[in-house]
Structure formats: structure tokens, C-alpha cells
Amino acid sequence: MIEVLVVVGPGVVADAGLLEEIAAREFAAAGVSGTLVHARDASHVLSLLPPPSSPPPPPSSSPPPSSSEGAGCAVVLPGPSAEVRSLIGRDLGAVVWVDVERADGVTAGEGATHLHGRGVGGLAWGIRHAVHRVRHPSRRIAYGPLPEQWGELYLPDADEPPVVMLIHGGYWRSIWAADIMGPLCADLTGRGFAVWNLEYRRPDLHGWDATTADVALGLAALATAALDLTRVTVVGHSAGAQLALRAVADAAAGAASEAGGAQAAAGGAQVPAAEARAAGGVRAAGARAESAPAVDGARVVGGVRVGMVVSLAGVLDLVEGDRRWVGTGAVGAALGGRAPEGQVVTPPYADASPLLRLPLGVRQLIVQGAADDLDLVDFSRRYARAAQDAGDEVTYLEMPGDHFDVINPATPIWQATAQALVGDPGPRG
Template identity: 80%
Template sequence: MIEVLVVVGPGLVADAGLLEEIAAREFAAAGVSGTLVHARDASGVLSLLSSREGAGCAVVLPGPSAEVRSLIGRDLGAVVWVDVDRADGVTAGEGATHLHGRGIGGLAWGIRHAVHRVRHPSRRIAYGPLPEQWGELYLPDAGEPSVVMLVHGGYWRSIWAADIMGPLCADLAGRGLAVWNLEYRRPDLHGWDATTADVAAGLAALATALPPSADGTAALDLTRVAVVGHSAGAQLALRAVADAAASGAHAVDGVRVAMAVSLAGVLDLVEGDRRWVGTGAVGAALGGRASEGPVAPPYADASPLLRLPLRVRQLVVQGAADDLDLVDFSRRYARAAEQAGDEVTYLEMPGDHFDVINPATPIWQATARALVEGPAPRG
């Protein structure tokens, strides 16, 4: 059985009993054995990490101590560091992960991610020189599989990262698909242009950065790639597909996009800004409010609703119990895409914003079946 060690650093402002409750609940849900320990200083944290068993994993809430925080960048193995406060610009050591800004609930995310990494190994591949320019590749047992590229959401804010898509990666790989789980620079720290450039580069990296098979040919079927985004990630995914369509082909450096999938997507950025979805997330990401007159860039370029037709098969998935504005966006987008001549399937089922990325839910299982069936190869 997997052993999970949770280490709480000195000075962390949190109720100890609540931390125990969160950890116990996550251990039980994941079917693992776990221990939560409070360390007195950096030496104590190091001692606890070095005592891990081979089948174990570690989650550390470092707290404010400078000595403990200096350990985050060291190469201490596959540690998941969790800052309950927002802590921008922190780079974890080789093989480690840094999550931050999700409050005390970040401990739950940290435990889930730590267990996921043990159960579902992946290969992290950089597609650029900067710390956030990477993706994780999950490969099934079958040879030359079709590929699904996942783009996580989080209202374009840096506190949310690729780890939230981990369960989908494992589910899709188990269904015989290769999965490319993309991380990218978010606009709250790097600006809108950096974000869109990273998603495009991440898509192109399927042809340039991933490993070839033994005979030197592509180990992946890049002729029928599905690009899938959740929430704000759906906007980024569909915008990337629209940019490929605008170039006159749905191929990017040999990668042919054949399907685009929105999971509870933010698909109308103009109304999204006017309705203040995500407490002003749209305007904050794009660097300004939507104008009242004719729609101009960056809204005109970025809003999926304004980039139709995409000329690829589309699947628009929406939980009926989600934010009503997102339900409205998905319904209107699907109708507009169909009217523009695109092949569109609209799937609305019971579920909330996160049920669409939960492998246990009927709405995700229906989505996964559509991804496995996939589109026919384009001529």
C-alpha cells in the first residue's frame, strides 16, 4: 500500500485538528495509508523526508520559515510542496511540484497529486526554457495511440495548475489514448500574449519534443489530435484550434487537430467580462474591459464565439448545475457553431463545474467515450 507522509512546517497558521481531518479524509478516499507530522525546524523536515519508504510519497506544507522554504528548490525527490497562501515565483527542485494559493484545501489537492504521481507515472517534457513551459506525457500500453491534449483552467490564474487534470490523464490513458497534459504561463504573471503563445507552442511540441519509436518514426498518431480544455482552458484550447484554422489548415508543425472539446468552457469573453464571471477574471486576464462598441482585439481574437467556424468536429460539454452564465455560454456557442457549419455535439447532463473533470461521473464517462471513438481521419 502507498504510504503518504504529510509534513507541516513550523509557524504555519492553521488549525491542527482541521489539517488532520483533511488528511484523514484524503487518505481514506485514495485508499492509502498516511501520517501527518509537525516538524520543529528545517532539520526536522529533512529528517522526515529522508525516512520515506520506497513506495511512499511526501507532501510538505512549509509555512513561513525561511530555512524550511529554502528546501523547496533543493533536489529532494518527488515532494509535493503546498503553500496555503499565494506564493508566486517559487520553483521546486528536480522531480518536485509546488502548489500554492488554494488555502487550507490545498492540502487535499497536494495529497491527491502525490498519490496520482505514484500510481500513474508520466514523463515531463519541456517545450520552452521557462519553468512553466512543460507538459506531462501519459502513454497507454498500445502502440501509436491517438493523442488528447489537455489544457487546464482556473480562470487564467496561477494558483491553478496542470495537477487538476491528473485524474483525466489516468482515465484516458487507461482507455488507450496518449495524453499530453499542458502547463503554461498564466496572464496574471506573464501577460495574455505569453499564455496564448505557450498553448500554441505546447500543441506544436507534440511533433517536435516527444519521443520517437524504436524505428525512428513517430510513436504517436498525430493525424487525429483532440484538443480538450476545461473552463478557462476551454477558451485557450478553442482559440488555439481557431488560430490553426485561420492559417488555412488544421495542422501545426505536423500535428493535425481533428477534434476540439470544451468542458464547461468560458466561450463568450465579451459577455463573460460584462457579467463579471470569475469576479472579473476575463478583464484581468486580457488586460482590460470589453468595449461597448464593435468588438476589437484582444476580445475579437480570444473569444471562441467570435472565431467560428472552426471547421473541426466539436464536443461542447456542460454540467447543468454549473454557473448559469457558463451554461448560457455553452448553449449559445454550440448553436452558433452549428449555424456556422461546424459539426457540433452538445452534451448537457447533471453535474457541476468539476464533475466534467471527475472520472467517476456519468458526464465525464460520456465525454471519454466520445474521445475514444474520435473523429474520422481528415482527407
């Protein structure tokens, strides 16, 4: 059985009993054995952590077999102590560091993860992620030089598996990260898919251009992997669905964001949106550009042949999303300003809103939980109709479920989504 150690550092502002309740609940739900310890100081924290495991093999090799019997993992709430916080950046193995407050700009050591800004409930996310990493090994592969430019590659025990790229949501805010897609990574790998779970720079810290550049660059990075890239599906959740559809729309417009990709690879100097559009990076409102190659309903994006795009509870109408204050103003905060008034929509909204980028020329599966935010239900229904009217091949799947049920492998709505992916993993040849 997996042994989970939770260490609460000195000065953590949270009720001790509540932390114990959260930990006990997560231990039981995950079927693991766990212990919670309150540490006195940095030396005590360090003495509690298990010794780092041996370095992982090169990224090109297959992940090690998943054998969790007797394995252990550690989750640490460091608190405000400078001495304890100095441990976060050290190479102490696969520790999951959890700050209940928002703590931007923290880089964890080799093999570690830093989660932050999710309140006391972040402890639950930390335990889930720690257990997931033990049960479902993956390879973290950098696609750029910056701390957030990486993806996790999961490989099934199969030859030439179809590929799914996952793009997490979180209303484009840095407190949400790739760990929330862990359950889908495990489920899809078990169904025979290779999974590329993408992390990227979020606009609240790095600007909108950096975010769109990273998604394009992360998708293109698949072209360097030894995978069957004739069958690639891009799946996005919530804000990640907007990013997924945007990336394919840019390719459909012949845009592949060369200027943005170059700045991301060079280390993140942002290119103003107007300059990127002038360089052909995005489509201006109402403009028609030469399409990227399309064969049998697939679109070539950065050398990767995308045969299907899946929206899971996507934010698909950014103009109305901002006007309706969806996500407490998340759209305008991400794009750097409010949506324009009137009927004339200009960049960045004209380039970013999936509803305004149709047709894509790629098959689409639009999945929506009926118990989600009613504005998101509205966006998904209207987007699906508009895509069909524009000539795209679209399947609309609406079932009981909320915003997170669509990324929960135990729910009927995800089971139906997965069946659709297994039944149609994308074109070949």
C-alpha cells in the first residue's frame, strides 16, 4: 500500500483539526495509508522527508512500470518560514509542496511539484497529485527553457497508440495547473492512448501572447516524439478548451504563430499582439487567410496532424463571457481588457474567441455538463450550432454533470466522452 506523509510546516495558518480531516478523507478515498505530522522547523521537515529516488531515465525511454506496492510520497505545507521555504527549490525528490496562499514565482526542485493559491483545499489536491504520480509514472519533458514550459508524457503498453494532448483550464489563472488533468491521463492511458499533458505560462503572470505561444509550441513539440502523429486529438477543459480550439483555428488560418513560437523558445520576450498579427500569427477580424494543410478532416498544426478537437465545458464565447462576467471577470483579466462594445469585435477577442474562428475544418466533440454554469451551457450549445452551420463536423454531448464531472473518470459524462474518443481516435494514413 502507498504510504503518504503530510508535513505541516511551522506557522501554517489553518485549523489543525481541519487539515487532519482533509488528509484523512483523501487517504480513505485514494485507498492509501497516511500520516500527518506538524514539523517544528526546517531541520525537522528535512528529517521527515524520504531520501530522493534515483534519477529518472532519459525522456525518450518508456515510463517505468507502475508498481505502487510499498511506495511512499510526501506532501508538505511549507508555511511562511524562510528556512522551510528554502527547501522547496532543493532537489529532494518527488515532493508535492502546497501553499494554501497564492505564491507566484516559486520553482520547485528536480522532480518536485509546487501547488498554490487553492486555499486549505489545496491539501486535498496535493495528496491526490502525490498518489497519482506514484501510481501513474510519466516523463516530464521541457518544450522551452522556462519553468512552466513542459508537458508530461504517459505511454500505454501498446505499439503506435493514438495520441491525446490535454490542456488544463482554470480560467487562465496560475493557481490552476496540469495536475488537475491527472485522472484523465490515467484513464486515457489505460484505454490505450499516449497522453501529452501540457503545462503553459498563464496570462495573469506572463501575458496573453505567452499563453497562446506556449500552447502552439507545446503541440508542435509532439512532432519530436516517437509517436504516431497521424492520430492526434486535442482535448481542453474549460479555459483549456478555448486554447485548444484557438490553436487549431490559427492553423486553419495558416497561422501556426511563428512569431510567438520564436519568442517562447527564446525565453519569453513577449511579442505585441499587433506585431504577431502583422507577422501572420493570428487572423484579424473578418480576414480570410490561406488554410494550413487539411487531409481527411485533419489539420496539420506544427507538423502534428490533428484529427479532432474536444471541448470539455469550454469557455467558447469570450465576448459574452466577458460581458456576463464569467469566472468573476476572468476573460477580461486574461485578455488584458474588456470586450468591445457594439457589434464590431476586434482583436484580441476576434482572434481568441472560438465562436468567432469558425469554421475549423476539423471534427469537434463539444461536451457539456447540464448542471454547470448556465452561461457555459449556453456557450457550448450556441457554439455547436454555429460550427455545424459553418460546415464543420460537430458532435454535441450534453449529460448530467457539473464543471468538474467532465474530467472525472468515474462519471457517466466522462465515460461517454471516452467512448467517443476510443471509437474515433482520429484519421490514419
